[in-house]
Amino acid sequence: MHFKVKKFEELSTLELYKILRLRAEVFVVEQDCVYQDIDNKDQKALHVIGYNNNEIVAYTRIFDAGDYFENASIGRVVVSEKARKYGYGHDLIKKSIEGIQENFYTNQIKISAQCYLNKFYEKHEFKQIGEEYLEDGIPHIAMIKS
Template sequence: MEWKINHFSELDTAELYEILKQRINVFVVEQDCPYPECDDKDFDSYHLYAAKGDKVVAYLRIILPGVSYEEASIGRVLVHREYRGNGLGRELMERAIEYIEEELQEDSIRLSAQEYLLDFYKSLGFKTVSDTYLEDGIPHVEMLYKSK
């Protein structure tokens, strides 16, 4: 498995196609949630993913401060169905947090978490900062991470 992180401008067309394919497979098809997947935030994001051959098996995007929130943010977190349950999601998030702190020199990270994943994000140091709200028909909670 190979880990990669690239700014949008550094992705080649095959990488971008595979990333979008996996995001649509998980967030639109698997979760039965039709919504506009291409939201223009990708342009101001770093794309962190694990690839096995040409297949993206874990992915998230790191959005620069001022785009979604005042803080840097993490979104579109996914692990391919065949690779879930083996700690890949935790490794993905830990790599993202490390990149944001060390490379981007940011000490706060905000995300919109699906409610069923609250314990997972809390275990990584995120704290709930909002009430539950619906985003595309799915219960979410805003969470914030602050470096120690």
């Protein structure tokens, strides 16, 4: 798998379509969660796109401090169902962390993680802060990496 990091304006129409399709497949259909995915934050984000054989199979959007949370952040973390068995999620998080370090010059990163992924993010040195909360009907926790 290889990655590209792009500004919103650099995304082709086809890339944007495939990213939104992947996000809908996982967050809306697979997780059975009706929510407003198109939230006018994509324009501020950098988009970390994972390609395998020219197909988009992994994606996050990353933000500078103040554009989403007080700290830099990673969101919309998604790997296609058929690609999860290859460990691409870990590659994706590593690349997203690198993207924040290279573009926003910080190691302080905050995420809003689905609770069941707590151990996954701990492997990347994120630590839970605060209590569990519901976001779009799904249990989440805030996590920080410094």
